[in-house]
Amino acid sequence: MEFAGALRQAVQASGLTLERIRHRLGRRGLTVSVATLSYWQRGRSRPRSRAVIAALEEILQVPAGALTELLDDPAPTAAPARSAPGAGPGAGDRSRTARDLWPDPERYAWLVGQLDRSGDHRLERLSIHDVYRLDEARRSWTLSVRTVLRAAGDGIDRVVCVHQTGGGHAGGEAAVGPAAAGPAGLASVRYCRPGRIRAAGGLMAFELVFDRVLAAGDTAVVEYELGPVGEPPPDSYDRRFSHPVHDYVAIVQFDSGRLPARCYGFTAESSLAPRRRLGELWVGTSGSANIAVGAVRRGIVGVEWEWH
Incomplete structure (x- = not known):
C-alpha cells in the first residue's frame, strides 16, 4: 500500500x-x-x-x-529496516532492508514478491513462540510456531511467513497456496488455512489466510508446523524479524539421550553481521533450552549450541 x-x-x-x-x-x-x-x-x-x-x-x-x-x-517486499536487536533488541542501522536478513536477498525478494503482503504493515506482532525439535540422530528437525497478531487497520485477511528449510540453515520470519508437498512442507495449520506457497533454493514463503477478515483492533492467532525436514540440522536455530514483535520465545528441544555441551542465545543485525552472544542457556532435565526476548525491533534472534 x-x-x-x-x-x-x-x-x-x-x-x-x-x-x-x-x-x-x-x-x-x-x-x-x-x-x-x-x-x-x-x-x-x-x-x-x-x-x-x-x-x-x-x-x-x-x-x-x-x-x-x-x-x-x-513496495512491501523491500521495506526499510527500522532497527535490529542488540544488547536489548532495538538499536540498528535504518538503512538495512528486510532482504538483508537472508543469505540470498534476491531469492527472498523474488519469492515474497509473488505473495500478497499488502496488509503486513498494518499487522502488529504481539507474540511469536517457536518450538524447534531435533530428532535423536540429529538427522532431521521440525518447527512448531504460534503467532498472535492484531490488526491496525480494516480488511486484513492474511499474513506471510518465510522460513529457511535447507542449505544447512533453519530460521524464519514472521511477515502475510496449497501447502508444500514433500518433507519440507507445511505439516499442519490451525486457526487459519494455507494460501499460496513459493519455494526455491532452501527458502519457503507462504500465506496463512485468517478465519475471518480483520477490522482494526481485531486479533488473530495462527499456528503451523514445518517438517520433518530430512536434512542434518545446523548447530543453531534463529528467527529473522522484518517487523517489530512485542514478545518472542524460542524453545529448542533436544533428544534426552543427545544433549549439547553448551547452549547460547545470540542476536545479529543481518545475515552477514557477526553474532553477538547474549549468554549461556540452561539445558534442563526436559532436554530443552529457551530464550525469551521482549520488544524485538529488527534483526535476528536465535539459539546456538556446541556438542561434546
Missing part, C-alpha cells in the same frame, strides 16, 4: 480529527498544519521528517514502522 492510503486508513481507524492530531503533534514539539496532514492523506505531498511520522504512528496507535517504512519504498 502507498503511504497516503495507509495514513488515511490509520487516521480513520483512530477516530481522531486532523485538528486533534495536529494538537497532539504540537505537544511533542512537532509543528504540522492541518492542511499539510490533509495533503499527506490525499497524496498531494509527502513528509520529509521521519520523526514526525514516527510520532504519528504512536498517536494513531499503529505498529512501529507501519508508516515510516512506506516513505522510502512503498
Whole structure:
C-alpha cells in the first residue's frame, strides 16, 4: 500500500480529527498544519521528517514502522529496516532492508514478491513462540510456531511467513497456496488455512489466510508446523524479524539421550553481521533450552549450541 492510503486508513481507524492530531503533534514539539496532514492523506505531498511520522504512528496507535517504512519504498517486499536487536533488541542501522536478513536477498525478494503482503504493515506482532525439535540422530528437525497478531487497520485477511528449510540453515520470519508437498512442507495449520506457497533454493514463503477478515483492533492467532525436514540440522536455530514483535520465545528441544555441551542465545543485525552472544542457556532435565526476548525491533534472534 502507498503511504497516503495507509495514513488515511490509520487516521480513520483512530477516530481522531486532523485538528486533534495536529494538537497532539504540537505537544511533542512537532509543528504540522492541518492542511499539510490533509495533503499527506490525499497524496498531494509527502513528509520529509521521519520523526514526525514516527510520532504519528504512536498517536494513531499503529505498529512501529507501519508508516515510516512506506516513505522510502512503498513496495512491501523491500521495506526499510527500522532497527535490529542488540544488547536489548532495538538499536540498528535504518538503512538495512528486510532482504538483508537472508543469505540470498534476491531469492527472498523474488519469492515474497509473488505473495500478497499488502496488509503486513498494518499487522502488529504481539507474540511469536517457536518450538524447534531435533530428532535423536540429529538427522532431521521440525518447527512448531504460534503467532498472535492484531490488526491496525480494516480488511486484513492474511499474513506471510518465510522460513529457511535447507542449505544447512533453519530460521524464519514472521511477515502475510496449497501447502508444500514433500518433507519440507507445511505439516499442519490451525486457526487459519494455507494460501499460496513459493519455494526455491532452501527458502519457503507462504500465506496463512485468517478465519475471518480483520477490522482494526481485531486479533488473530495462527499456528503451523514445518517438517520433518530430512536434512542434518545446523548447530543453531534463529528467527529473522522484518517487523517489530512485542514478545518472542524460542524453545529448542533436544533428544534426552543427545544433549549439547553448551547452549547460547545470540542476536545479529543481518545475515552477514557477526553474532553477538547474549549468554549461556540452561539445558534442563526436559532436554530443552529457551530464550525469551521482549520488544524485538529488527534483526535476528536465535539459539546456538556446541556438542561434546
